Amino acid sequence: MTTETTYLTDLAAVLWPCGGLLGTGDGGPRNAPPRRRGHQYLPVPSAHNPRVILPVHDRSAATRGITSFAQNHSLRERLRTLLLTGAFASGVAPLLLRDRLYVGAGPGIEHALAAALDRDLSIAIHLGPPRANRKPVLLLLTPGGRTIGYAKVAVNELTGRLVRAEAEALRLLSEARLPDVTVPRLLYEGEWNGQPLLVQEGLPVGGQTDRPTRHQLLRCVTRIVSVAPVTERRLSMSPYRSALDERIAKLGSRPEVGPLRAALQRLPDVSLCFGAWHGDLTRWNIAGTARRAFVWDWERLSLDAPAGFDALHYDLNECVQAGVHPGVHRWLDSGARLLRDPLLAELGVRPNTVSTVMALYLIDLATRYLHDRQAESGGHLAAVDDWLLPALEGLQERAAHEAVHTG
Template sequence: MAGTTLSIAVGAPRANAKPVLALHNRRGEVVLWAKTSTNDLTAGLVRHEHHVLSALATRPPASFEAPATLGLLDLATGPALLMRPLVSASSRPAPADTVPADVVAVVAELATRAGVVAMTAGRWSPLGPDAPREATALLHLWHSRHRGPVPVGAWHGDFGPWNMRRTASRAQVWDWERAETGAPLGVDAVHYGSHVVLRGQDVRASLEHLRAVAVPAVERVLRAAGAPDTTADAVVDAYLLLVHRRFASEGAAEGTGAVLALAAHYAEVLRARPDPSAPRHPHDRKETEHP
């Protein structure tokens, strides 16, 4: 095509890595993105993202904008998703260490778009019949800790500053291949403020970060969605389980040791999290509670 340039973006090696092609015009502007696939895992992700973007286009969200899909091509290597780029005249940096108010609004709208179900904690299960053994054990642990109703909706699955841009009017959010329903409200807020941090910290530091950053962020999302904020600890624990499930399944399928190590870390952090259902020891009470 005259006056156009094709480029290929190459990222860090990971289980879901795939070539992403960009078509540029003479001014260097991207006019088309093409996300391709190379194996069964990435083919499924590409097809799923096409389905999610098509659904978002039927009822455009108020607080964020997603790429417009231009179609799905069947190539010899697998499906390729064609997308129109998101364009913005100006943008603000998206902080990674806090969850700002406009990001809370995006998470709340995203989570409630498909409706919210107040599900008894004992009925929630994100695992299929072929789930890794440790993920099943962690789900039993989650059920033993959390017994009340938990609001369940949708989540982006990889919502963070690396997959969004904050503009003057609303956020722009891309990379929807991990989106799914059936997740406790607020898990995207945990991912936004904690995913990168947890990958670089030991268990003790991870626990402190979740207490200081993730739990308050989830409480804000729950209040914005009109749900009780008392389930924040259940949401944080559910997030750790969901990401462990992803890393364990994909690490085993692709034989990626680094991904399996991340799965083990998330499992360790979840097991070390405080159990809100456990009775408090008398010595744990504040001094003001003593006669």
């Protein structure tokens, strides 16, 4: 078995306590008596590269799962979505897709969710690419195909912390004033098979929404920053810097600790504005119209970070889509331009702090990746010594120059 097929069978043991076996559509899993078989699910595009898991027995749920989880940010992605939805709608998908995940008969995650929400439902499951914080996201649908919401189930200690953190963030945000930004409501929080579980409402995104423009993004960033009281402090006196230093220290004897700590100590002691940041604002977690942003995946919400972090995170993830090294090179310029935008200037982001904020963001990101052990999971940005530490060296020089020469 490959790493991915092992992941699928381990995941099945979490979602369906009676477990699951991989097989093909022509004979079922080996050594599985027919009386013990439950539902069949299709790993798409295959068991060796699963991105979604769709029910063979519910054509409507499978079709909605394809459209709901599709990114459709490129022509190739839109064509793939069109082909898959057509295959499932016509009923030929089970004939074209050979791999199956057979789950045992008996109560599973869908039964627990139906009981928790007190309604009949079907599910489709999104997995995404391999990374340390990978966890199943379940699309919950009524029998008629209407979206009820999305469920997240933890599969290990890291994802357990993230699921609990997101539930807490959604509770906090339900009481926050976020003009022009819609956040999903928390519908249910509990446990399943010993792991944290939450259900949140689905946001009304689709054909009428798109990726945000620069202005829409920065407007959203300013709204998120203001979830917490915006304060101005010198870096050396900020609770944020102390907390970041402690997080670096907890990495122990890793070779990256020395360069990260040295970079933090060398940054100029400028005055910065601190507030909230989403923590993972990317094209996959935001959609909008001209007047409103819809933002989800709040599991990394922090109430104390330098203003502008969300803009830098979104921009970095956009820049590296075509390659990490050229993308980071572009980001060093485009990120600086974002922080100099008048919308962020209104928050107190000043020209003499731009490179300091960018350097702090990279130190924070590296610390997160190292704590989460992202490199071991193959994330394309996770090898911090390959691109992040070199970029950080240049930013330190820029930060020192700006602090002295920029008014």
